[in-house]
Amino acid sequence: MNRLKYQMVIQWSEEDDCFLVGFPDFPGQQWRTHGETYEEAVTHGIEALESLVMAYETSGDPLPEPSTVCAIA
Structure with a gap:
């Protein structure tokens, strides 16, 4: 599971009327699914x-x- 430690950005899109999902660590992958x-x-x-x-x-x-x-405690 260590290979899946990537950021996953989930953002509401009024235009698409759904939540868009992207992976900023992967080049060219602005929105990958929804x-x-x-x-x-x-x-x-x-x-x-x-x-x-x-x-x-x-x-x-x-x-x-x-x-x-890094989260500061």
Whole structure:
């Protein structure tokens, strides 16, 4: 599961009338999937991220480094 430590951005789109899901760590991946509800967007986002990682691995392309944040306690 370590390979899935990537940011997943979920944002409401008035224009599309749904939640859009994107992965900023992957170049050219502004919006990858969507969902009518936030929960659906999360589910679709996880599926899309798994597929994206598998596609990189299948093609032999190196995965981008995941962005990290540091929470201050």
